[in-house]
Amino acid sequence: MTERSKVHDPRGYPPKVVGKRLASRLPSLDGKTVYLVDCLFDNSAVFMDQLQQWFGEHLPAVDTRIIRPKETWADDPEMRAAIAADGDAAILGIGL
Amino acid sequence: MPSVAVHTQRFARLCNATALSMGMPRLRQAYTPHPVVDQSAAHLRAYIDGSDAISGRPFMQEVLDGLTAPLEDADLHGLSFERTTPRFVEPDTEDNLQRRFEENRWTDMLPIVLPTEARVEAMLTGTSHPRDKIVGRLRPTVFREAWEFDVEKVAVNAVMAGARPEYFPVILALASSGITARSSSTTSFATISVINGPIRNELAMNTGIGVMGPYNHANATLGRAYGLLSQNLQGGSVPNETYMGSQGNWYALTAIVPEAEERSPWQPLHVQKGFKPTDSVASVFFGGWYTHAGYGPRATWQEKMRHALAAVEQYSPPLFVMDPIVARGFVELGYDTKEKLIAWCADNALLTAREYWDNQSIQLLRPKAVAGIEPYASRLKAQPDEVIRIYEPSDIHIVIAGGETQGAWKMISGALRATVLIDAWR
Numbered sequence: 001m002t003e004r005s006k007v008h009d010p011r012g013y014p015p016k017v018v019g020k021r022l023a024s025r026l027p028s029l030d031g032k033t034v035y036l037v038d039c040l041f042d043n044s045a046v047f048m049d050q051l052q053q054w055f056g057e058h059l060p061a062v063d064t065r066i067i068r069p070k071e072t073w074a075d076d077p078e079m080r081a082a083i084a085a086d087g088d089a090a091i092l093g094i095g096l
Numbered sequence: 097m098p099s100v101a102v103h104t105q106r107f108a109r110l111c112n113a114t115a116l117s118m119g120m121p122r123l124r125q126a127y128t129p130h131p132v133v134d135q136s137a138a139h140l141r142a143y144i145d146g147s148d149a150i151s152g153r154p155f156m157q158e159v160l161d162g163l164t165a166p167l168e169d170a171d172l173h174g175l176s177f178e179r180t181t182p183r184f185v186e187p188d189t190e191d192n193l194q195r196r197f198e199e200n201r202w203t204d205m206l207p208i209v210l211p212t213e214a215r216v217e218a219m220l221t222g223t224s225h226p227r228d229k230i231v232g233r234l235r236p237t238v239f240r241e242a243w244e245f246d247v248e249k250v251a252v253n254a255v256m257a258g259a260r261p262e263y264f265p266v267i268l269a270l271a272s273s274g275i276t277a278r279s280s281s282t283t284s285f286a287t288i289s290v291i292n293g294p295i296r297n298e299l300a301m302n303t304g305i306g307v308m309g310p311y312n313h314a315n316a317t318l319g320r321a322y323g324l325l326s327q328n329l330q331g332g333s334v335p336n337e338t339y340m341g342s343q344g345n346w347y348a349l350t351a352i353v354p355e356a357e358e359r360s361p362w363q364p365l366h367v368q369k370g371f372k373p374t375d376s377v378a379s380v381f382f383g384g385w386y387t388h389a390g391y392g393p394r395a396t397w398q399e400k401m402r403h404a405l406a407a408v409e410q411y412s413p414p415l416f417v418m419d420p421i422v423a424r425g426f427v428e429l430g431y432d433t434k435e436k437l438i439a440w441c442a443d444n445a446l447l448t449a450r451e452y453w454d455n456q457s458i459q460l461l462r463p464k465a466v467a468g469i470e471p472y473a474s475r476l477k478a479q480p481d482e483v484i485r486i487y488e489p490s491d492i493h494i495v496i497a498g499g500e501t502q503g504a505w506k507m508i509s510g511a512l513r514a515t516v517l518i519d520a521w522r
Contacts, residue, residue: 004187004188004189006213007211007213008212008213008216008252009181009183009252010211010253010256011202011243012244012249012330012331013181013243013246013249014241014243014331015241015242015244016176016177017116017118017119017177017241018119018176019120019175020119020174021167021174022122022124022167022171023099024098025098025163025164025165025166026163027164029160029164040462041132042456043133043135046140047132047140050140050141050144051144054141054144054156070463070467071463072463073238083097088097088098089097089098091099091101091102091159091163092101092102093102093103094102094104094128095107095132096133096282
């Protein structure tokens with residue numbers, strides 16, 4: 001009979017995951033302000049410009065505003081506050 | 097506020113796994129084809145006018161529905177759960193356990209030493225710290241959740257790497273650094289760790305011939321242990337989920353350099369950083385993105401160095417590893433301290449502003465430049481063809497190591513991220 005070994009599990013301790021509900025959706029974007037959040041990766045500014053143009057051509061009733069955080073990979077509470085102050089929705093993107 | 101995150105399709109599994117770990121398995125996301133980088137405005141517009149690269153529905157329909165489609169019950173509650181990792185795995189034969197560890201991606205795909213109770217107990221004798229003391233937290237990238245670990249969990253991974261109990265304080269110090277050796281960066285960064293102080297000799301580490309090769313047990317297993325503990329204690333390093341390095345990195349297998357302090361004409365790295373010569377210290381460099389090499393210093397060393405410094409990926413500064421022959425040669429040229437040679441390198445690491453700012457990773461620094469933070473602000477103010485310095489002296493490091501069979505130096509991408517006192521973990 002082949003001997004069975006008892007060995008340790010090598011993994012660390014994961015944090016507890018706390019569920020977060022999604023924010024309520026809008027019935028329509030007409031007349032709403034949608035922030036386009038440029039995450040500052042290479043070419044994301046060009047992508048957001050194109051996205052803004054798309055809204056201008058197809059959904060002109062939507063007010064789109066491009067906004068950028070102060071730094072890449074870092075939370076920017078001021079930017080979030082600015083979006084929360086007068087925004088109705090946000091589209092975030094895009095990396096690589 | 098309703099939001100939709102837009103990604104390229106290559107990151108779909110990663111995005112879903114990340115959203116799940118944040119308690120949002122139903123996060124609304126839309127996907128373009130990959131890549132976005134280097135694509136023209138027209139090409140990006142075609143992405144927007146085209147189909148979502150994952151769902152196949154019109155891309156903008158996915159975006160608009162993400163903002164306006166009513167929430168379902170599961171969207172309202174998120175998903176709370178606790179993940180546990182047991183202390184032991186189910187007993188099995190050694191062959192089956194080796195296979196299970198490999199299948200679970202708990203290895204670096206080389207055979208490991210199975211972490212039996214006896215071996216882990218032996219490893220724990222290498223430190224005075226209790227097994228349940230929390231050592232630190234690690235994560236593969238800044239947007240992932242950090243996992244926590246204690247002394248025993250580090251010991252388990254140290255055993256797997258083949259390390260010996262006397263090496264354990266070095267491994268604990270590396271684990272406590274907060275820097276993962278298994279970064280998920282798409283650029284495939286690894287870590288290179290420099291060891292200084294008496295511990296090098298206590299562990300019979302090799303600073304001579306083959307110092308960066310597979311010729312010394314401590315050198316080899318310490319680097320391997322840092323990699324294994326990083327991937328297992330941070331919650332994995334699995335391609336497409338917790339690892340996105342496009343090409344991977346051989347430095348990730350093991351990369352430890354003990355400095356040849358006794359044969360160096362210069363101050364050792366840890367003393368440069370304010371530690372006492374009698375302190376044992378681990379310095380963790382984040383890099384391995386490029387490697388240049390040369391001889392010297394020969395008659396044309398300045399040209400050689402300028403070429404090498406201009407050819408680096410400028411986002412990641414150079415860590416020089418110089419054979420003692422090279423260091424002594426520079427002393428004969430008047431560079432009697434590392435600082436003097438580093439200053440010369442900083443003055444001669446030059447690019448045009450256009451080349452500097454065209455680098456994909458450097459562009460991530462642009463917001464700092466716009467905010468007026470130096471030296472980035474001055475670099476941004478420069479005209480496109482103006483030649484600018486790309487490093488400050490504090491960015492550049494020199495370490496002496498090698499067997500003096502050749503006047504060789506290597507310039508390895510490496511940004512110093514942490515300097516940790518090993519003695520604190522004895």
